[in-house]
Amino acid sequence: MPLIMTQLLLKPGRERSLFRRHPWIFEGAVDHLEGRARPGDTVDVIAANGACLARAAWSPQSQIRARVWSFDPHEIVDDAFFKRRVAAAVERRLSMPQLAGQEGMRLLHGESDGLPGVIADRYGDTICLQLTAAGSDKWRKAIVGALVKATGVARIYERSDSDVRKLEGLEPVTGWVHGEAPDIPLSIDENGVRLGVDVVAGHKTGFYLDQRDNRLLTRALAKDKSVLNCFCYTGGFSLQALAGGAASVLSIDSSGPALAGARANMALNAANPLFETSRAEWLEGDVFEALRTFRKEGRTFDLIVLDPPKFAPSAAHAERAARAYKDINLHGFRLLNPGGYLLTYSCSGGIGLELFQKIVAGAAVDAGRDARILQRLSAGPDHPVALHFPEGEYLKGLLVQVD
Numbered sequence: 001m002p003l004i005m006t007q008l009l010l011k012p013g014r015e016r017s018l019f020r021r022h023p024w025i026f027e028g029a030v031d032h033l034e035g036r037a038r039p040g041d042t043v044d045v046i047a048a049n050g051a052c053l054a055r056a057a058w059s060p061q062s063q064i065r066a067r068v069w070s071f072d073p074h075e076i077v078d079d080a081f082f083k084r085r086v087a088a089a090v091e092r093r094l095s096m097p098q099l100a101g102q103e104g105m106r107l108l109h110g111e112s113d114g115l116p117g118v119i120a121d122r123y124g125d126t127i128c129l130q131l132t133a134a135g136s137d138k139w140r141k142a143i144v145g146a147l148v149k150a151t152g153v154a155r156i157y158e159r160s161d162s163d164v165r166k167l168e169g170l171e172p173v174t175g176w177v178h179g180e181a182p183d184i185p186l187s188i189d190e191n192g193v194r195l196g197v198d199v200v201a202g203h204k205t206g207f208y209l210d211q212r213d214n215r216l217l218t219r220a221l222a223k224d225k226s227v228l229n230c231f232c233y234t235g236g237f238s239l240q241a242l243a244g245g246a247a248s249v250l251s252i253d254s255s256g257p258a259l260a261g262a263r264a265n266m267a268l269n270a271a272n273p274l275f276e277t278s279r280a281e282w283l284e285g286d287v288f289e290a291l292r293t294f295r296k297e298g299r300t301f302d303l304i305v306l307d308p309p310k311f312a313p314s315a316a317h318a319e320r321a322a323r324a325y326k327d328i329n330l331h332g333f334r335l336l337n338p339g340g341y342l343l344t345y346s347c348s349g350g351i352g353l354e355l356f357q358k359i360v361a362g363a364a365v366d367a368g369r370d371a372r373i374l375q376r377l378s379a380g381p382d383h384p385v386a387l388h389f390p391e392g393e394y395l396k397g398l399l400v401q402v403d
């Protein structure tokens with residue numbers, strides 16, 4: 001650590017977002033760098049009046065030019081810093097009664113846990129770690145060490161292959177960074193249902209932990225219902241619906257490997273009579289087309305889940321994404337039996353809750369259905385949203401009932 005830190009000088013007025021404790025410093029806010037810094041190095045952030053406001057990770061290739069590690073200009077960013085931050089985040093989860101007994105849980109949720117660019121999901125005694133920014137990439141060893149110390153897990157797999165790394169000029173990095181590959185496929189118990197998790201080849205870190213509570217809600221609603229689960233991935237919502245006593249569950253995904261995972265999940269739960277394979281139908285196909293086909297065939301459902309991929313990764317894609325959300329919701333509404341439920345989600349950062357609600361309302365009108373929101377939905381408490389970082393709230397959903 002050099003005695004005199006490199007300084008990032010802000011343009012006049014651009015210190016305001018830091019006073020609100022927002023951790024991102026955009027390209028346009030940077031006046032110049034005094035001294036040298038390599039990607040990921042820690043720099044002091046200096047306001048135009050000379051005040052030191054924060055310590056941040058320098059990321060010269062990204063539009064987010066620096067991400068704040070600490071708003072205390074005296075806090076040293078070293079191994080001990082990561083031990084403190086990681087231990088605090090893990091402790092927050094341990095003290096949340098809602099998470100008690102969960103084998104699958106997000107332990108580190110990036111900026112909202114004070115660790116920009118760090119995602120860590122725990123699956124039993126394995127953690128899948130994803131580093132997405134130049135700063136977090138630089139501190140890999142410290143973060144891995146801190147996770148091992150705070151949790152005692154047997155193994156950690158790094159899955160830093162997300163596209164956002166390209167924006168930081170980072171190459172993909174994957175592999176076991178602590179312990180060795182397990183001999184048997186990984187799986188977790190999620191509220192009584194066993195679900196396989198493929199940390200190496202699955203989506204994200206292997207599984208969509210953020211929908212845990214919403215899958216449980218589906219289970220509570222599913223008894224004796226005919227269920228349609230669109231964008232089912234490995235069948236998380238489908239299996240919870242079966243566990244809730246659904247009469248039938250039809251699940252659609254365009255990915256063959258995802259459906260193979262879903263079938264494997266059915267086999268994992270075969271001892272439970274509710275998981276009779278005759279109740280579950282799996283369809284490999286495009287949801288946009290399938291919804292139209294069902295309409296032509298006169299097929300209807302009591303409960304429909306729409307959990308599509310991120311149609312709008314950023315606000316720039318919002319318009320096209322809005323059309324896609326409208327389309328699936330409109331065609332979903334048309335297939336619902338009277339009194340039926342729609343569980344509809346968007347995980348697009350570029351589409352806020354208000355806009356999403358408007359899109360769903362427009363879809364209901366165009367489908368000629370009267371409907372009401374029974375519940376607004378979000379990711380679970382292991383995906384906290386720091387109050388100063390609204391960008392952290394990416395997943396939003398509505399439980400809607402039609403007349």
Ligand code: SAH
Pocket residue numbers: 207208211231232233234235236237252253254255258285286287288307308309
């Ligand atoms: N609901 C899931 C997560 C869904 S992720 C869970 O709880 O685990 C989104 C899924 O949509 C992915 O599995 C992807 O393969 C699938 N997908 C993307 N575009 C699709 C399309 N047009 N039709 C069907 N499936 C699609």
